[in-house]
Amino acid sequence: MNNRVVITGLGWVTPMGHSLEQVWKRLLAGESGxxxxxxxxxxxxxxxxxxxxxxxxxxxxxxxxxRHPGIGRNTTFALGACxxxxxxxxxxxxxxxxxxxxxxxxxxDLDRVGIYLxxxxxxxxxxxxxxxxxxxxxxxxxxxxxxxxxxTAFERMSMRREIEQEINMPLxxxxxxxGAQGPALNCLTACAASTQAIGEATEIxxxxxxxxxxxxxxxSMIHPFGVTGFNRLTALSTHNENPPEAxxxxxxxxxxxxxxxxxxxxxxxxxxxxxxxxxxxLAEVVGYGSTADAFRITDQHPEGEGAIVAMTEAxxxxxxxxxxxxxxxxxxxxxxxxxxxxxxxxKKVFGDKAHKxxxxxxxxxxxxxxxxxxxxxxxxxVLAIRDQxxxxxxxxxxxxxxxxxxxxxxxxxxxxxxxxxxxxxxFGGQNDTLVIKRFTA
Amino acid sequence: MRRVVITGIGVVSPLGIGTAAFWNNLLAGQVALQRIDLFDPSxxxxxxxxxxxxxxxxxxxxxSYRKATNRMARDIELxxxxxxxxxxxxxxxxxxxxxxPAFDGKRFGCNIGAGLISxxxxxxxxxxxxxxxxxxxxxxxxxxxxxxxxxxxWLLKYxxxxxxxHVTIIHQLKGPSNTITCSxxxxxxxxxxxxxxxxxxxxxxxxxxxxxxxxxxxGLMRYHLLKRLTTTHNETPAQALRPFDAxxxxxxxxxxxxxxxxxxxxxxxARKAPIHxxxxxxxxxxxxxxxxxxxxxxxxxxxxxxxxxxxxKLSAADIGCIVPxxxxxxxxxxxxxxxxxxxxGNHLEKVPFAPIKAQxxxxxxxxxxDAAAAALTVSTGKVPPAVNTQQVIDxxxxxxxxxxxxxxxxxxxxxxxxxxxxxxxxxxxRV
Numbered sequence: 001m002n003n004r005v006v007i008t009g010l011g012w013v014t015p016m017g018h019s020l021e022q023v024w025k026r027l028l029a030g031e032s033g034x035x036x037x038x039x040x041x042x043x044x045x046x047x048x049x050x051x052x053x054x055x056x057x058x059x060x061x062x063x064x065x066x067r068h069p070g071i072g073r074n075t076t077f078a079l080g081a082c083x084x085x086x087x088x089x090x091x092x093x094x095x096x097x098x099x100x101x102x103x104x105x106x107x108x109d110l111d112r113v114g115i116y117l118x119x120x121x122x123x124x125x126x127x128x129x130x131x132x133x134x135x136x137x138x139x140x141x142x143x144x145x146x147x148x149x150x151x152t153a154f155e156r157m158s159m160r161r162e163i164e165q166e167i168n169m170p171l172x173x174x175x176x177x178x179g180a181q182g183p184a185l186n187c188l189t190a191c192a193a194s195t196q197a198i199g200e201a202t203e204i205x206x207x208x209x210x211x212x213x214x215x216x217x218x219x220s221m222i223h224p225f226g227v228t229g230f231n232r233l234t235a236l237s238t239h240n241e242n243p244p245e246a247x248x249x250x251x252x253x254x255x256x257x258x259x260x261x262x263x264x265x266x267x268x269x270x271x272x273x274x275x276x277x278x279x280x281x282l283a284e285v286v287g288y289g290s291t292a293d294a295f296r297i298t299d300q301h302p303e304g305e306g307a308i309v310a311m312t313e314a315x316x317x318x319x320x321x322x323x324x325x326x327x328x329x330x331x332x333x334x335x336x337x338x339x340x341x342x343x344x345x346x347k348k349v350f351g352d353k354a355h356k357x358x359x360x361x362x363x364x365x366x367x368x369x370x371x372x373x374x375x376x377x378x379x380x381x382v383l384a385i386r387d388q389x390x391x392x393x394x395x396x397x398x399x400x401x402x403x404x405x406x407x408x409x410x411x412x413x414x415x416x417x418x419x420x421x422x423x424x425x426x427f428g429g430q431n432d433t434l435v436i437k438r439f440t441a
Numbered sequence: 442m443r444r445v446v447i448t449g450i451g452v453v454s455p456l457g458i459g460t461a462a463f464w465n466n467l468l469a470g471q472v473a474l475q476r477i478d479l480f481d482p483s484x485x486x487x488x489x490x491x492x493x494x495x496x497x498x499x500x501x502x503x504x505s506y507r508k509a510t511n512r513m514a515r516d517i518e519l520x521x522x523x524x525x526x527x528x529x530x531x532x533x534x535x536x537x538x539x540x541x542p543a544f545d546g547k548r549f550g551c552n553i554g555a556g557l558i559s560x561x562x563x564x565x566x567x568x569x570x571x572x573x574x575x576x577x578x579x580x581x582x583x584x585x586x587x588x589x590x591x592x593x594x595w596l597l598k599y600x601x602x603x604x605x606x607h608v609t610i611i612h613q614l615k616g617p618s619n620t621i622t623c624s625x626x627x628x629x630x631x632x633x634x635x636x637x638x639x640x641x642x643x644x645x646x647x648x649x650x651x652x653x654x655x656x657x658x659x660g661l662m663r664y665h666l667l668k669r670l671t672t673t674h675n676e677t678p679a680q681a682l683r684p685f686d687a688x689x690x691x692x693x694x695x696x697x698x699x700x701x702x703x704x705x706x707x708x709x710x711a712r713k714a715p716i717h718x719x720x721x722x723x724x725x726x727x728x729x730x731x732x733x734x735x736x737x738x739x740x741x742x743x744x745x746x747x748x749x750x751x752x753x754k755l756s757a758a759d760i761g762c763i764v765p766x767x768x769x770x771x772x773x774x775x776x777x778x779x780x781x782x783x784x785x786g787n788h789l790e791k792v793p794f795a796p797i798k799a800q801x802x803x804x805x806x807x808x809x810x811d812a813a814a815a816a817l818t819v820s821t822g823k824v825p826p827a828v829n830t831q832q833v834i835d836x837x838x839x840x841x842x843x844x845x846x847x848x849x850x851x852x853x854x855x856x857x858x859x860x861x862x863x864x865x866x867x868x869x870x871r872v
Contacts, residue, residue, distance in 0.1 A: 040580060041580045041581060042580075042584065043581060043584070044580075044581045044582075044583075044584030044585045045584040045588070046584075110729070111726070111744065114725075114727070115727065121557055121601075126578075127577070127578075129659075130569055130577070130578040131576055131577055131578075133562055133565060133566045133569055134566070134569055134570065134573050134576050134577070134578065135576045136562075136566070137566040137567070137569075137570055139570065141567075142563065142567070143563045144562045144563060144566050144658075145481075146480040146481045146482070146483075146484060146658050147481055147483050147484040148484070149484065149562065149658050150483075150484025150485050150658060150662065151484055153658070153662050154484075154662075154665075157662060157666065158666070159666035159667060159733075162662070162663045162666050163663065163666070163667060163732070163733060163860070165557060166557055166624060166860065166861065167556075167557055167601065167622035167623075167624075168622060168623045168624055168859065168860075168861040168863065169732060169861065171623070171861065171863070172727075172732040172861035172862050172863075173732060175727045175728065175729045175862060176729055176730075176731075176732065178729075179729045180727060180729065181726055181727050181728070181729055181741050181744070182725075182726065182727065183724075183725040183726065183727070184623075184725060184726070184727035184862075184863050185621055185623060185630050185634070185725065185863070186621065186622050186623055187619050187620055187621055187622065188555070188600075188601045188602060188620055188622045189602045189605075189618070189619060189620050190600055190602050196619060200619070200634065203637065203641070207637065207641065209724075224580060224583065225560070228583075228588045228591065228595075228596075229595060229596025230596065231588060232588060232589075232591050232592070232593045232594075232595055232596065233593060233594065233596060233597070234593070290617040290618065290619070290643075291547075291615055291616065291617065291618070292551060292605070292606070292609040292614060292615050292616065292617075292618035293609075293615070294546065294609040294610050294612075294613050294614055294615045295610065296610065297509070297512060297594075297597050297603060297606050297607065297610065298594065298597065305615075306615065309547065309615070313643075426602065427597065427600060427602070427606075428597075428600065428602050428603055428605070428606030429606060429609070429610075429618075430602060430606075430618060
């Protein structure tokens with residue numbers, strides 16, 4: 001018999017703030033974290049705005065940062081979100097030193113604490129990278145002079161700055177922070193990554209390979225190449241005249257997603273472990289489904305085939321039916337393609353019930369946190385169940401015949417919510433769905 | 442618990458394209474490390490690496506997919522070629538080869554480990570130059586004139602999950618799909634997770650492992666900054682990488698990948714599939730020591746091996762071969778030996794020991810090739826040589842030989858640790 005898995009801690013660092021309750025209040029109030037990009041000069045880019053994390057000070061969350069020199073922006077987000085979640089879960093105070101922790105406090109077996117993140121790569125050292133490239137290139141040439149490139153790169157690049165771009169660095173720093181020495185993995189499945197990480201972390205707990213898993217993700221692609229990449233794909237909104245209204249999931253005038261950044265971390269535990277230590281249980285993770293479209297690297301399956309199976313599998317895994325679902329936290333990116341396909345897939349899975357289940361996309365307010373999006377959205381689902389409140393889909397003013405469901409437009413509302421389903425879909429056809437439930441013994 | 446067997450092995454390595462070339466050349470003691478010629482390495486202190494021999498990607502994808510190959514970074518190409526080799530090795534008809542595939546795609550998972558893929562400088566530099574201001578980039582000009590020069594799908598060439606995505610599209614695999622990105626441990630963790638997916642019934646088959654190519658200026662630069670490479674063997678690459686040897690002076694980068702096709706046992710039996718070995722144990726642990734160096738005590742590396750053995754319900758005495766991580770970086774090898782001693786006790790000096798990176802370099806996220814070597818020791822009863830391990834560090838005795846050996850290998854282990862402190866071990870058993 002598999003272990004039941006519950007959530008006992010939540011933490012996030014988002015474009016709308018860095019405290020759990022403050023961000024939740026702002027989401028329910030329909031505020032926006034989207035504004036002009038200031039992290040670099042985007043003034044001539046097709047998209048000049050984004051959802052940046054603002055006024056963030058990691059030392060507010062972690063007093064001793066001496067073990068984390070030169071960390072990347074994504075890792076600062078991961079550490080802050082993890083420290084919040086760990087504290088909320090009432091786990092032993094963080095010393096950052098596993099040996100010291102073990103000698104002073106034996107209440108947690110760190111060999112049985114694992115980490116599964118869906119974090120993205122760190123931001124490129126753009127100045128050094130472009131400088132090295134340009135000094136090594138002669139006009140008219142079709143290739144760089146690698147010898148000159150190396151000379152410049154050795155002058156300008158530093159070990160920390162380069163290594164902190166490795167995709168597993170947020171994961172490795174969370175191990176240093178918490179002393180966790182159980183199974184540790186990072187998956188990077190584009191925009192589905194942190195939903196997948198939490199799903200796979202749940203599987204590790206179910207099968208008994210750990211007692212506690214730190215799950216979630218962190219990412220920032222708000223840098224020149226990140227925005228360039230998405231602009232070239234024409235995936236981003238170019239609604240430069242009014243950034244807070246740029247992210248318009250399910251609206252007929254939607255024109256792309258808004259790039260955000262941040263982190264979300266949840267503490268997952270076996271029910272047994274949580275109960276034995278008297279932890280406050282926030283919700284139970286009951287279902288997880290993961291599929292591949294195997295269709296195209298650029299486009300989703302037009303009939304939502306992979307998304308349908310991910311949702312169906314997650315519900316089957318949960319032992320629930322569509323009738324049991326009270327809220328769907330949509331992937332809802334605000335691209336033409338996603339929102340139509342996701343709506344279609346929901347209709348296929350939910351049938352007649354599709355028009356009755358409220359659906360919303362918080363990306364309308366905090367943008368798309370890419371690899372970190374799923375974790376932040378799952379935290380929203382936990383809070384929705386706790387407070388019986390549905391966060392709205394903002395900027396939904398013009399109805400699209402393809403998107404004709406109840407998206408909780410423009411205003412939060414109260415509702416009976418026992419079961420919430422959260423979707424994340426990624427480039428390349430990655431589909432992941434989680435189902436969580438109000439905890440009842 | 443459902444049993445999981447390996448029915449296909451696909452390897453692309455510096456020793457050749459395909460599992461047969463890899464295994465034959467490994468057993469023959471061939472060292473593939475050479476002076477890098479993918480670009481001029483003269484500006485680097487370490488100028489050697491393990492390059493995959495020249496290949497034509499179009500020969501490894503269906504005709505209908507050839508257009509998509511221009512969206513593949515080299516890492517992706519290596520994964521696609523390894524997958525092609527694995528399917529052929531498994532004698533398994535996918536949509537790439539037949540209109541009537543031999544399996545239900547919805548029950549076929551994919552978990553391919555990947556690294557941080559570097560943007561190709563040659564492609565980027567000419568574009569950057571449009572927006573140059575002296576030797577620096579002018580972002581305003583980049584926005585107006587520069588970025589538009591890039592191909593629209595530029596970003597998709599470098600997303601780590603594109604290894605898995607191209608493979609799932611080519612072979613029409615629609616089950617659980619994942620991409621593990623934990624540096625050197627990526628392949629082993631991906632294989633272990635795919636193993637669990639089949640064990641718990643979420644899939645009947647999975648292709649899993651990893652691939653990576655860091656033999657580009659950016660990748661080589663990062664490993665120089667980490668000081669993990671030997672700089673004293675540019676003229677003698679065959680002796681350069683010396684795992685666990687007293688004269689070791691550092692590692693070398695290789696490129697390539699290794700992929701398994703894992704299959705639920707009854708499913709494999711029903712289709713009379715070739716079975717290389719049973720995957721019988723997996724475990725993962727994490728150091729909490731440093732993000733750039735392994736814990737010198739090796740304690741969490743040891744725990745990964747011990748837990749994998751316990752998962753397999755076996756003990757150290759049962760092991761017939763170990764393929765260690767063996768980077769050839771002296772202090773890292775010492776830490777690994779400490780871990781192996783903790784995990785295996787007195788058995789350490791008895792177990793046939795095959796540190797194969799001396800011949801291939803470190804394939805990093807492509808270390809699925811190491812796992813493939815371990816599985817092949819079980820299926821073939823042959824153990825690769827330890828070509829450069831002569832005087833073992835720390836006065837330790839190890840069961841190594843300068844030439845390959847024919848031995849009875851009922852059980853083999855492949856274990857790795859990553860930059861970042863992830864540890865993983867896999868246990869293979871003869872069926």
